[in-house]
Amino acid sequence: MRIDVITIFPGYLAPLREALLGRAIAAGLVDLDVHDLRDWTHDVHQAVDDAPYGGGPGMVMRPQVWGEALDAVLARDARTPRIVVPTPAGRPFTQATAQEWAGAERLLFACGRYEGIDQRVVDDARGRGLPVDEVSIGDYVLVGGEAAVLVMVEAVVRLLPGVLGNPASAEQDSFSDGLLEGPAYTRPETWRGLAVPEVLRSGNHAAIARWRRDRALERTAQRRPDLLAALPERALDKADRAF
Numbered sequence: 001m002r003i004d005v006i007t008i009f010p011g012y013l014a015p016l017r018e019a020l021l022g023r024a025i026a027a028g029l030v031d032l033d034v035h036d037l038r039d040w041t042h043d044v045h046q047a048v049d050d051a052p053y054g055g056g057p058g059m060v061m062r063p064q065v066w067g068e069a070l071d072a073v074l075a076r077d078a079r080t081p082r083i084v085v086p087t088p089a090g091r092p093f094t095q096a097t098a099q100e101w102a103g104a105e106r107l108l109f110a111c112g113r114y115e116g117i118d119q120r121v122v123d124d125a126r127g128r129g130l131p132v133d134e135v136s137i138g139d140y141v142l143v144g145g146e147a148a149v150l151v152m153v154e155a156v157v158r159l160l161p162g163v164l165g166n167p168a169s170a171e172q173d174s175f176s177d178g179l180l181e182g183p184a185y186t187r188p189e190t191w192r193g194l195a196v197p198e199v200l201r202s203g204n205h206a207a208i209a210r211w212r213r214d215r216a217l218e219r220t221a222q223r224r225p226d227l228l229a230a231l232p233e234r235a236l237d238k239a240d241r242a243f
């Protein structure tokens with residue numbers, strides 16, 4: 001997978017070259033290119049934004065600069081990318097989105113700041129038949145899209161074959177079966193007077209699986225009843241319903 005990121009703060013994306021993602025890049029599973037949007041400005045001030053038509057607070061990022069940047073970065077590789085624009089006004093980014101994008105051969109993230117990018121940049125790209133996803137990582141206000149790109153790239157790249165040491169862990173993630181993961185424990189058996197639940201040390205794998213499923217159902221019901229309500233009928237078996 002090739003990943004391009006266009007931003008006015010390239011340094012903000014440095015963490016993408018660390019740890020798991022850094023290893024994926026080193027292993028050739030991911031090609032990452034971070035581009036400075038200001039490289040496509042032509043004025044001495046390298047202006048990337050301007051006042052919004054219609055007035056109001058903040059600044060809007062200029063279409064000319066973004067248009068030139070996108071055209072140049074698109075041309076760097078023959079593969080057509082999904083263009084991703086992080087925005088608080090976007091559709092929710094979920095595990096399903098990450099799984100969908102993990103199948104893409106190329107992703108191009110356009111990091112907007114201020115009050116966003118002139119809408120015509122997205123409209124022009126869509127008008128040329130390019131897939132553009134405007135997505136939000138949650139209902140809160142960030143200063144720019146860069147933090148959202150760190151989140152989304154990690155969620156996607158960990159799903160790529162060969163990235164995770166143990167692919168099973170991707171299957172057992174929270175959300176992969178529609179439920180939140182339950183509590184996890186490791187040694188010592190007792191710590192500050194708190195003991196590991198007996199069943200987890202019993203060696204009875206059926207009982208352990210049941211206990212874990214019950215804790216996941218319990219936690220999901222308490223913290224994310226919306227996820228429980230969204231589960232398809234077939235997702236809960238008889239034992240689940242008894243819980």
Ligand SMILES: Nc1ccccc1-c1cnco1
Pocket residue numbers: 086087088112113114135136137138139140141142143144145146148
């Ligand atoms: N608040 C923001 C400001 C700029 C670019 C993205 C966001 C965003 C993305 N997901 C939530 O917020």
